[in-house]
Amino acid sequence: MKITKLAFYIPVLILICGCSGRSAGFRSVGDEDITFQAMPAERNVAGAAAGSFLFRVTPSATKFxxxxxxxxxxxxxxxxxxxxxxxxxxxxxxxxxxxxxxGVKGTFEFMADFDMKGIKESDTIELIYRDKYINRKLYRVKTVIQ
Structure with a gap:
């Protein structure tokens, strides 16, 4: 009986931790039309040639x-x-x-690499999404290189 409970709880725990951790690092900005989120895809090291970021664009349900x-x-x-x-x-x-x-309806995700030459630790990078299809607004999120 204990093995059955353990076999059930381990996958559930992994599922909960896996799903909750993905959104936790996103910086978010938005309005009634769009939510724009951005986060480093990995630890972007100062002095590296390129830095990777994940972007998520989520139109409101009515706009989508x-x-x-x-x-x-x-x-x-x-x-x-x-x-x-x-x-x-x-x-x-x-x-x-x-x-x-x-895999989420109404959510568009992207991975981008930017030239990071000359970046030092604790420099701030502003990540911008300029909408072309829904409302043509500009969305900005700032992040710090660690």
Missing amino acids: EALSVALKDSLTLSMDSAFKAVIHHRESPPVFLQSVPS
Whole structure:
């Protein structure tokens, strides 16, 4: 009987820890139309050539339902100029951007690498999402290099 309980609780605990940890590191900003979230994908080390970040764009339920199939495809596939990083007062596009399937309806996730040359520990980076398909607004999140 104890083995059965243990066999049940271990996968449940792993599931709870795995799901809750993913959102915990995101910095978030938004309004009634869109929530933009960003976080370092890994520990971005000062002096490294590139830094990786995860982005999550979540339109409100009403905005998502109003989008055509073509616009939903564009939110997945045509986001190459939507993300920027401001490093030392210089705005730069990602050197790499990849859409990441999230499996969550109405959520669009991306992984981006930015040129991090000249970055020191404790420097602040501003990550920007410039919407092109829903409301054309600008969303900004700041993070610190550790």
